[in-house]
Amino acid sequence: MLDIRMFREQSDVIRADHDRRGLEHNAIDEVIRLDEAWRKARFDADQLRRKRNEAARGIAAAKKAGDDAEFQRIKTEVDTIAAEIESLGEVADGHETERDRIRMSIPNILHADVPVGDDEGGNTQHSFHGEKPVFDFDARTHNDLIEMNRWVDLPRAAKIAGSRFYFLKGDLAHMDLALQQYAVDFISERGYTFVQPPIMMNREAYEGVTDLSDFESVMYNIQPDGYYTIATSEHPLTAMFMDEVIEPSLLPIRIVGVSPCFRREVGAHGQGDKGIWRVHQFTKVEQVIISHPDDSWNHHEELLTNCVDLWDSLGLHYEVVNICTGDMGTVAAKKYDLEAWLPGRSEYKEIVSCSNCTDYQANRLRMRYRTTEGNAAVHTLNSTAVATSRALVAIMEQNQLEDGRVRVPDCLVSRMGGKTHLEPCEW
DSSP, rough: OOOHHHHHHHHHHHHHHHHHTTSSSHHHHHHHHHHHHHHHHHHHHHHHHHHHHHHHHHHHHHHHHTHHHHHHHHHHHHOOOHHHHHHHHHHHHHHHHHHHHHHHTTTOOTTTOOOOSSSSOEEEEEEEOOOOEEEEEEOHHOOOHHHHOEEEEEHHHHHHOOOOOOOEEEHHHHHHHHHHHHEEEEHHTTOOEEEEOOOOEHHHHHHHHHOOOHGGGGGGGEETTTEOOSSSSSHHHHHTTTTOOOGGOSEEEEEEEEEEEEEESSSSOOGTTTTTTOEEEEEEEEEEEEEEEEHHHHHHHHHHHHHHHHHHHHHHOOOEEEEOOOOOOOSHHHEEEEEEETTTTTTTEEEEEEOTTTTTTHHHHTOEETTTTEEEEEEEEEEEEHHHHHHHHHHHHHHHHHHHHEEOGGGGGGGGGGOEEEEOOOO
16 A cells, blocks of 8 residues: 555655556545644644643642642543543544545555556556467467367366366376476576565455455455465565565565466456356466565566566567556556467467566565664565466467477477477376
8 A cells, every 4th residue: 555654745646656657536536634633633632631631730749738629630630531522532543444444445646657558458558579480270269279288177167166267188288387497497597596486465465455345255264263365476475474584685585486376257258258268276386576666667577688688598478568557456656568479369468467566565464674763664576487277378389380289499398308298198
């Protein structure tokens, strides 16, 4: 969330950002009103504490003088003031709770380079990579390829777990593991520490990394324990330093994590989202950087470079787009997406999101670093390296052969036991 000082000192910046996003200012006004009411209640309580302390000094004098009537009068006055202080404290707490509830729903301040647009149609192309594959046969969708090669069993998974779950089999399952290992090694070699996070988080930690009012419907809520299964390893890796003051000498902290991810994917989806493109469980390799504020925009470009180099090494064709105001979520200040070309569907689809969240998550998580003037919020950044199910789709569609087999990217051959093509599964 935004630092409360922005509402007090730079509300014009927040209002201008809302104008870019096409949002009304009502929430901003309410945060400012509640903050002023909170501060007034605290001020009034402080004044009453001074009055109580002054009155209490007379108690000892009255007792020493044996003046019981004066003693009782002062005691009654002190008790009355104490009750008023307690009541003001409750009022202040109520204002603060409501203020921060609304404040958590107000989006991050967008970077000046974010293009203005109403929806994904306003996204702009940042760069173009690789050669678009050309076939002398009708390109198949990944749905066709997994069915004819028996690499994925959707019906049997649906029988035991429901729709959008799957069994991954044979050579395609081996490639999923190869992609995980390859991506982790690729990013680790650039100075990132490999971390395997927990796959469940409590509500407080989850509220620190995302807008639960917007995201909760996507997640699995584990009851009665009160946990959420993670939708991406970005969330536990970012929340890892919640409530900590980080020594500046440790910054930047670079992490590459791998985990299963779980998403409910509620709502209607098109035919193109069938197969393993939009599923309830998948594996993702994620990059996270916890940064000094002065360096975060350079680190954002670093994360994008890592993605581009990784996906270039897979020999795939894709584009990088700069996400516009109307397609941006609550948390990121700027975001790039990588979109792979899927020839079976003749369209580009998102495979990577790369975001700088500035201090938005850090304020929620109370993550600070030491400075000579006190503690200040770090910046947090995240980027997909590889979501393996979507990478498999892109590889299958771009590397397909006429007989239905799929060529293995050169960089994965050694991790596939020397196998150069994915062969059909026997059952």
